[in-house]
């Protein structure tokens with residue numbers, strides 16, 4: 001039983017802050033979950049913890065999302081281990097350098113594009129045959145509020161997250177037009193308490209609480225987000241509760257862009 005009972009989900013970058021919350025929530029709600037990350041130790045530790053509470057639900061894989069061969073291998077292994085694939089969450093992402101344009105570099109852009117943007121195409125491409133075969137597939141792409149609104153110093157990140165937002169709509173329309181029962185939606189969190197905020201903490205002299213307070217200033221609900229705030233949205237999009245929802249974007253931002 002559970003809101004995603006019988007679903008088989010692959011989550012990238014799942015050893016990180018948001019991915020962990022998503023993996024726990026999906027496993028708790030009845031799904032089998034493939035936890036993939038470049039950090040294999042982190043992925044394994046998470047899978048072990050989940051399996052201790054929900055035996056047989058979690059599987060861990062080493063997976064660099066910028067590498068097409070690894071996508072092919074990891075998806076094949078996950079499909080075999082889980083008995084199929086019905087949900088893909090493209091969650092892996094990096095912030096890139098916090099710099100203004102004159103200090104920015106092509107190396108930074110290529111790195112951020114490879115991890116945040118190209119990876120999403122690779123995931124959609126190689127997961128699609130399995131998502132179609134599942135009979136009710138769902139793709140959830142983790143963009144950011146930074147894909148909808150700009151922030152100084154975040155050029156590469158803004159550009160990749162905007163690309164993911166638009167690409168998600170293309171995929172949604174392709175699936176609909178082709179008559180595949182696969183939906184695609186994007187999720188746009190504002191600042192959420194995870195290690196990706198470390199550069200802001202460093203700017204605040206290492207004081208995490210004061211960094212979080214500073215980031216919360218522009219947010220009408222007067223706090224930054226918790227990983228579960230995002231995971232609840234991903235759970236809904238992964239489930240059949242959202243079966244009429246595709247090509248949409250979901251802001252999880254405490255009212256910041258209202």
Ligand code: NAD
Pocket residue numbers: 012013014015016017018019036037038039063064065066091092093094095115142143144145188189190191192193194195196197
């Ligand atoms: P995080 O740093 O805690 O987790 C990111 C994970 O991605 C890490 O476990 C890391 O090992 C993994 N990763 C990095 N490069 C990878 C690669 N090449 N292949 C596979 N895995 C890789 O950050 P998070 O906050 O959990 O971020 C998850 C997603 O949410 C990202 O796409 C991020 O851009 C997005 N997001 C986060 C926030 C926030 O404030 N936390 C806000 C908006 C959007």
